[in-house]
Amino acid sequence: MLFLQSWWSRTYNRPLKDPILKTYTLEELLYEYYDHKEREDFSKEKQEEETDKIEEAKFDEALKWAEEEEARDSKKDSIPDIAEEDKKWMEQKIKEDEQFAEDIVEEF
Secondary structure: OHHHHHHHHHHOOOOOOOHHHHOOOHHHHHHHHHHHHHHHHHHHHHHHHHHHHHHHHHHHHHHHHHHHHHHHHHHHHOOOOOOHHHHHHHHHHHHHHHHOOOOOOOOO
């Protein structure tokens, strides 16, 4: 009984000799004690569920972002076909560069 009275006193921040406390029976104190514990447990459980939902939402958002980035990168990796005239132009420039300075004599 003293334990329950002490718990009630701490929980409601009232003195042990409070007249209201003296009106409680053992059954009423037990009921209030277990009811209070059940409500605390339920509140913690709800809070954990909300936290889990937030974490899942963050994970899903990060996963979606990663998939979008991967899709975007795969689009960048694919090189579009080069037009035939562009290929000819590049080949011509490469030949010009190869022929540049061939007529220079390196002997002195």
